[in-house]
Amino acid sequence: MSMPLDLKIEILTRLPSKSLMRFKCVSKLWFSIIRCRYLTNRHFTLASPPRSPRLYVSLVDHQHDCDSMEVCHNPGKSLLVSLSRNNADSFDKDLSMPARQSLTLPAVKSNIFDQEVRHKYVDYFLGHDHVLDQYKVVCTVSIASNEFTRITTEHWVFVLEVGGSWKRIEFNQPHLPTDPGASVCINGVIHYLAGTGSVHHDIVVSFDVRSEEFSMIQTPRDVTEITKSMGFIEYGGKPAILDHSDLVDNGSVELWVLQDGGKWSRKSPVLQPCHMHLVNNISGVLVQGTTRNGEVILEPLSEPFHCCILYYDLQKNDLRKVEIRGIPDQEFTDPSIDLKLMDKSESIMHLEI
Template structure:
């Protein structure tokens, strides 16, 4: 009996020694690879695979989570931007994120709310009606809850990136109530990701009410707002590095009122534009041609006929199964110069329109349906895949 036990122990010890030697040989072979070649190989992989490969070795972990690799990966991803499709389902209380160019990429996460900000260098910000906010990376599936915003009415929350100091910042606009029905003003708070653990209040000399989502361009966040009741609507700009606000006057007669807002801030060929929600094939865009001079140009277009998904028949724009009382919204332009148009909060329509203004042609793309009842859907443009790992200190 003792012989059998000793024999088993010997086999176990020999096996362990063999595995250790084998691992040492593998590590030596791995280390012999040039670091440049390792980085080149890793940049070819999707972010979800990279999140698993950080456990391979300390070297791999340091490379994947290093700033050089992240910047290189983002630079290459920016040459192939994607559409990010978000839908919030009533039945499951889940938010689903999918890339239209990569149907296999679908991530679901339980979130308390469904209000999502446009992506900034691969990251998004979401919040609910109880002032809970979270930062997420749809490419890796990582979502972290931010520190609790003070108990008040959160008017708007915006995510931005400062390219000079290489910092991500979140701007929150809080409505301060004097009493149950009294309005006292707004309070602005900023959170710098990875550099602070709590919100800090900054000065804002312009009392206003945010009405649109924000767009971040060149270190500046833009969003539509109303300074006060009865005043003209404006475009607010927030410099992320200087942390200063400025106001840009909208053209006469242009407004962003209504709930939901009757217009969106979009990117039109790299410029900030205000696009109206339309109950007809005609859309109007006001493009900010010069930020310093506050010069705007109006661009209008009418979407023509297009073929259905099977190519058998042509449909007029107003006879598709899109109820016009729900209206349509233009989401801006993509790298091909095409405008993306989608139904606004229509739970039954899973299609997008790609309209080429130069060729005056439109094509419809039908999206995969789900069995859940979706109460909110929106498409974001120019989403890039990011391998960035979020700092754990922001988990509350």
């Protein structure tokens, strides 16, 4: 008597990931079962041991190879860092994620780079369709004239599956994603900040991962220039713009939240006096995303560099500091090295050609 398919799947979900990778060679049926998204999700849920929250950190050296680290920590405790003095590829190989797979994306076949312009950009955004359980990569290819008065943009979409290919999506609003870029994917919609090259025309571009349609909305009237004092985050399940230019001096921030219907609401949290000492000795901060708990990850800017990060809970108005241990001091004497942090699976990659 043959074993029911659902029982086979339940057995496979409890096997080690290395065994699953080997069993794909048994037959075409086993290959398709092991590759199906349902089994993958079940295996991740049942077979993976509970893990403490992780913050992934990389040191990006613009002049030499990239030193990379995997950082593990418990809330409220210091970070313990394992430093790898190799190139950037080693960071991916060391990630302890069960049943992981890699997929090399083909090049986007765009012709707009053939034009003689100074500024050329390629931006990649990752989004998830929670209804069809599909991951898609959105590629925005942009060129601009010297004064950014003329912008040309193309958009391409790739479904993350074997045999996939790039498909061009029409959106007749030329723009440049903000540099440094930022994006959030909320309920199957990718949101990112962009500029149109015109004064007072910063926009939020949205891409519905399932319908593969673009839309846009202008940023609040007060936000006339996206600078390093701005961050684009998720707040309460909605995209939001965070102005932290007065955080160090006055302990205050301005938060614009994009509500349903395209309306912006404004909040002005102020740090509690007992937290001001955490920002007194720094020159500023950079927004590096948000945690799964909704805390904003802030990278302090200071001379000399302090090996720490700040977590700001905007809803509770609570700020806490976490130190990063194990990084040699000389790593931060070179101004060409940047600290990159990532807590969530959503990410953006920006390249200037």
